[in-house]
Amino acid sequence: MSKKKELSPELKAECEAAKALFVSKKNALGLTQASLAEAADISAAAVAMYLNGTNPLNPKFAAVLSRLLDVPVEKFSKRLAKEISGLTSGGEGSADAGLSAAELVRQMLTKQGKGLSEESRRRLLAAAESDDSTEIKYYQPGQVGDEVWIAHYDVRAAMGGGQIPHEYPEMLQDIRVSPKHLRDLGVTFKEHFHLKMITGWGQSMAPTIKDRDPLLVDITIREFTGDGIYLFSHDDMLYVKRLQKKGKDRFKMISDNKHHDIEEIRVDDTHILARVLYVWNGQPV
Incomplete structure (x- = not known):
């Protein structure tokens, strides 16, 4: 790298x-x-x-x-x-003044979007149109009956050697689930708007988490709360791994794939971002 x-x-x-x-x-x-x-x-x-x-x-x-x-x-x-x-x-007297977000994005894509794929262009425009119609609430997705929307973020958390995290996550899509059904599956959480979806990449957490499995995480858990699988950054890299405390100042970073060695990392150099609650392949964590 x-x-x-x-x-x-x-x-x-x-x-x-x-x-x-x-x-x-x-x-x-x-x-x-x-x-x-x-x-x-x-x-x-x-x-x-x-x-x-x-x-x-x-x-x-x-x-x-x-x-x-x-x-x-x-x-x-x-x-x-x-x-x-x-x-x-849009600048004083600019023709862009007063345009909606979607209209501005369309103009940008026309002028500067030739190198983008059709899928990327579609996502940018969809996000802009969403901004025009409703303010996206980070903590409180809308609720529909017993179902709620959970945001799915394009954060590639590496289950291996680590990946450099994005400057900020890009919202790709939402999923709609029933909080009651999640609790029936054994998922423990206080509020549904504490939950987000991310995607794991790599094989080091197999068979518990396979490459590109969607992961349900609780973003309010920002510190070690006991042995478990966490989303965390270390040395500017993003990981999904099991963490165990070793003494006061070290974690054991553990892969479920037994071909990967256990590593020790300093607590002070580890920033916990969320705890993994459920893998969207039905595997308990």
């Missing part, structure tokens, strides 16, 4: 300015990196990568940070302030 390219001095300076503002105001506002991650709908690891200058700031994260800290975006990034202004207003 090639080494991640270092940010330019300008982009790094934006990250440093954002981090300085966050550090200076977080105590007074009662903020943490975890609460910032929650508000931005990204992982705690992704927040750390922004604030530490590993990934460049983007408009979505900048807008959330600005709102939570009650500071204008230009306080840490004039570049993004200008970009966000253009996105929201």
Whole structure:
């Protein structure tokens, strides 16, 4: 795997300015990196990568940070302030002003989307049309009778050597399930809107989890709650593995595939993002 390219001095300076503002105001506002991650709908690891200058700031994260800290975006990034202004207003006198999200995406695809596959174009347009019709609630998907919608995120959690996580998950599709049926299957959770779907990749957790099996996770579990299978990041890689505590400062990272060795990792270097509750192949976890 090639080494991640270092940010330019300008982009790094934006990250440093954002981090300085966050550090200076977080105590007074009662903020943490975890609460910032929650508000931005990204992982705690992704927040750390922004604030530490590993990934460049983007408009979505900048807008959330600005709102939570009650500071204008230009306080840490004039570049993004200008970009966000253009996105929201279309610019003074612009022909884009007042267009819906779907219309803007159609224009973008016409001008710049020639290299995209038809499936990618369809998904982008579908997401934009969804934004026009209803605000997507991260924590509270809509309920239909006894069935509820559970968001399915394109987060490839590697059941092997690990994968670099996306800057933020892209919503692909939802599934509709009955909370009562889930509980009848033995799935334990407090609220249905704590649940999300992800996809595992690789063979190291077979036979419990096979390559590309959908996984039901509880995103409110952000710390070790006992032996089990977790979604977590370590060394900027994303994993789905069993974790067991070894002493106070180490985890055993365990693969169900016995051809893979048990590894030991430091608790301080491990960021738990969710706990796996159910594998959509009927396998208990």
